[in-house]
Amino acid sequence: MYFMQFGWLWQNYDTLLYGALTTILLTIGACAAGSAIGIIVGLCRHRGNLLLRTCGAAYVEAIRNTPLLVQAFIIYFGLSSVGFRLDPLPAALVALVINCGAYSAEIFRAGFQSIPPAQKEAAESLALSKIQTFVYVILPQALRNIWVPLSGQFILIMLASSIVSQISAEELTAAASQIQSQTFRSFEVYVVLAALYLALSIVLKTVLVRMGIFFFPEQRILRRSAKRARSRGR
C-alpha cells in the first residue's frame, strides 16, 4: 500500500515560492501590457477607419482562434529559427501579452460600445479635446462597465501562464515539473501545484473584486438598486 508523501515539500518549498512569484509577475506584466494593447486595438475596432478595423479584427481573430501553446512555440522556437532570439522568460511574457491583448481588445470594444453617444457630445460641448474626452469621460465609464469580464480574463491569463512552462520559462508549473523530476513524487507534486494555482486564483479574484469596489464604488450602489427593482418586479 502506497501513501502520499509530502516530505519533499520542505526541501523544495523555495523553488515553488520562486516559481509562484514568477507566475505572479508574469501575470501582472501580461495583464498590464495586454490591457494597453487591448485599449488601443479595441479603440481601432470601435472607431477606426477601414484599414485599422481590418487589422484589429485580423489580430484578434488570429490570436483567439489558435492555441497559446502554438503561439508560444512560434515566438520562442519560430522567431529564433529566423534569427530573432528571445530568452524563455521574455518570450513567455511576449506570448502572454499578445494573447491577453487580443482577448481584452474584444472586452474593451464592448465597453466603448456601451457608452451612449450623448456622453461624447456632452464632453464636446464642454470643449474637451478628443483625447481629454477619451481619458476623462469614455475610458473610466467603459472600464467600470467591463471590470467584471476583464477580471475574469486576467484570472484566465494567470491560469494560461502555466502553458509557458513548455518553452522552459521558470514559472510555477515549470518549478513543479523540476521537483517532480528530482523526487519522482509526481502525483503529490501536482496536487500541491493544483492547490497553489487554486489559492492564487482565489487571491487574484479577491484582489480584483476589491479593486473594483475601490475604483468604482458607485457600481455597487447601481447594482444593489437594480437588484431591488428586480425583486420588486416579482
Added chain:
Amino acid sequence: MREFSYNDIYFLLDATQYTVWLSLASLFLGSVVGIGICLLRLSNSKLIGAIAATIVAIGQGVPPLVLLFLAYFGLAFAGIVVSPFMASCIALSFFAAVYLGEIWRSAIQSIPIAQWEASESLSLSWAQQMIYVIVPQAIRLATPSSVGFIVQLVKNTSLASIVGLVELTRAGQLVNNATFQAFQVFLTVAIIYFCICYPISLISRFLEKKTAH
C-alpha cells in the same frame, strides 16, 4: 536535416484527426458530466450545491495543463495505466464539464421565475417543467456561448501534446525536430488550428446575433 515539404503538411493534417477526435470525445463526455454539474448546482439542498460549487471552483481555478498532469499521473498513482489519449480525454472532459455546466446553469437561472410558477400551476412535475418549459428557452440563451466554448476546448487539446499524444501540436514538434524550420512549421500548425476554430467562432457569433434580435 531536410526541408519542410508537402509530406510534412500531409503528416500534420493526418495528426489533426486526433485533435478532432479528442475534441469531440471530450465535448461529448464533458456535456454529459456538465449536465450533471449543472443539475447539482441547481439543487435545493445547500450541501449538494456547495459540493458542486467546490467542484466548479477547482475546475475553473486550476489550469487545464495541471488538470491534465493530475489525470495522467494521478491515475497512474492509483495503479491504472492510461494512454495519453485517455488521460487527455478525462482532463479535458472535466474542464469542459465545469465550464459548460456553469454556462447552462446561468442560462437556466436567467429564465424568469414566473415561468416556473406558471408551469407549476399547470401541475407539471419538476422534470416536465424542465423538459417542456425551462430547457427549450434556456437552450436558445446558452447555445452561442456553448458553441464559443468549443473553440476553447479545441485549443486546449494542444495540451495533450505535452503528455505525448501525437496530435497536431505534437506532430508540429516532430516535424520541427526533423527540419529545424520552427517558424514555418508552427505557423502551419497555427493555420490548421485557425481553420478548425474560426468557423466555429463565426457560427457562435451568428447565433449570438440571432438570439439578440
